[in-house]
Amino acid sequence: MAGLLAAAAQEERPEFSQELHQRILRQVARIGAVGADRTARRLSSRQRWRVRLALAGCAVAVVLAVLAVTSARHGGFPFRVGPKTEQVANRMSGQTENPPEAVIHGNSREIGLFPDRSLAVIVSTPDRTVQQLQTQLTQLESGRWAGLDRDLLIASEMLKNQLPLNLVAQIRTGEQRTP
Amino acid sequence: MSGDESLRLLTDEELVQRAKRGCTRSFGELAHRYQVPIRHFLQRKYGVHQDAEDLTQETFLRAFKKLWSFREGAEFRPWIFTVAYRVALNVLRRRQWQSLTEGSVPTVQQARYGTGMENEEQRDRLWDRVQSVLTPLQFTVVWLFYVEQMSAREIGVIVRKSEGAVKTILCRARKILLPHLQEFTATFEDREEQPSRQVNNRWAL
Numbered sequence: 001m002a003g004l005l006a007a008a009a010q011e012e013r014p015e016f017s018q019e020l021h022q023r024i025l026r027q028v029a030r031i032g033a034v035g036a037d038r039t040a041r042r043l044s045s046r047q048r049w050r051v052r053l054a055l056a057g058c059a060v061a062v063v064l065a066v067l068a069v070t071s072a073r074h075g076g077f078p079f080r081v082g083p084k085t086e087q088v089a090n091r092m093s094g095q096t097e098n099p100p101e102a103v104i105h106g107n108s109r110e111i112g113l114f115p116d117r118s119l120a121v122i123v124s125t126p127d128r129t130v131q132q133l134q135t136q137l138t139q140l141e142s143g144r145w146a147g148l149d150r151d152l153l154i155a156s157e158m159l160k161n162q163l164p165l166n167l168v169a170q171i172r173t174g175e176q177r178t179p
Numbered sequence: 180m181s182g183d184e185s186l187r188l189l190t191d192e193e194l195v196q197r198a199k200r201g202c203t204r205s206f207g208e209l210a211h212r213y214q215v216p217i218r219h220f221l222q223r224k225y226g227v228h229q230d231a232e233d234l235t236q237e238t239f240l241r242a243f244k245k246l247w248s249f250r251e252g253a254e255f256r257p258w259i260f261t262v263a264y265r266v267a268l269n270v271l272r273r274r275q276w277q278s279l280t281e282g283s284v285p286t287v288q289q290a291r292y293g294t295g296m297e298n299e300e301q302r303d304r305l306w307d308r309v310q311s312v313l314t315p316l317q318f319t320v321v322w323l324f325y326v327e328q329m330s331a332r333e334i335g336v337i338v339r340k341s342e343g344a345v346k347t348i349l350c351r352a353r354k355i356l357l358p359h360l361q362e363f364t365a366t367f368e369d370r371e372e373q374p375s376r377q378v379n380n381r382w383a384l
Binding site for chain 2: 001002004005006009012013015016017020021025027029031032
């Protein structure tokens with residue numbers, strides 16, 4: 001089959017056409033100048049890419065510098081590490097959290113498996129809360145009148161001490177005692 | 180030794196490298212070497228002499244424009260045939276589109292085989308018979324394999340198929356061609372008696 005097909009193809013093989021060759025050469029010569037321009041443009045586009053890369057590098061450098069300055073000012077990494085991140089970090093470093101303390105309730109008896117320290121903390125929580133609230137209320141009250149109420153209280157005490165209120169009271173009680 | 184003679188000593192790939200650096204004479208030498216095979220291929224694909232010349236010119240011009248994309252270390256022959264194959268496909272599609280829209284342009288089959296008596300005469304020729312029984316892809320693969328002596332790998336590059344797919348296409352094409360070519364064997368033997376002995380030995384699959 002190979003020989004048959006090759007021989008048949010050879011029979012109808014066209015001759016070399018000088019006219020076609022000249023036509024191709026003319027067209028190629030005409031395109032040649034345009035091709036040279038295109039090559040030049042390709043080079044310029046390469047240069048453009050280099051400029052773009054340089055700009056990108058500068059941008060990255062600026063970002064890194066800003067990060068470095070920020071971390072130097074804040075004394076650490078500018079982004080706060082949240083509790084979840086800490087937990088993940090602990091988990092990754094192999095540190096495990098304390099297991100939850102189990103409490104078994106039976107009738108009114110508590111079978112406590114937790115340590116006394118925790119119980120004391122839990123019991124004292126309401127008292128501590130009330131104390132904190134009272135302290136805060138006192139602070140609020142004291143700051144409410146900018147100390148004027150305190151001055152007024154002192155002034156009234158002084159006035160009370162100066163006035164002979166005790167004498168009047170004694171006279172009145174004497175009158176009452178006098179039949 | 181003149182410039183053209185020294186160019187003839189260079190390989191295709193060396194000429195391509197020179198042409199990429201702007202030497203149009205090197206490309207001219209390449210066009211000189213491949214004008215006939217490319218025109219033969221395109222002429223067989225279309226069957227219209229003038230169209231084949233135009234397409235050959237178009238192929239070389241496109242190759243010259245796309246020369247920058249030619250990879251170093253690649254072979255030029257499959258590459259130029261790839262360009263020709265793409266040009267042929269584009270023209271075929273354009274013709275099909277024109278035939279659909281205008282109706283006056285001859286269809287691909289008409290352009291390939293002609294009409295009436297011309298058709299009858301052409302079908303008497305071996306490659307016309309091959310072309311009539313094979314699909315365009317099978318025809319291209321068979322042509323490149325048997326006429327241009329290309330390997331399955333090179334053909335795969337041209338038609339964008341794997342090497343295995345090309346071998347499968349070739350095998351199917353052989354099966355299709357075998358009964359059709361039987362009658363040509365006797366004619367061929369009558370026409371070329373002594374010189375064809377070697378060829379006829381190769382005919383056995």
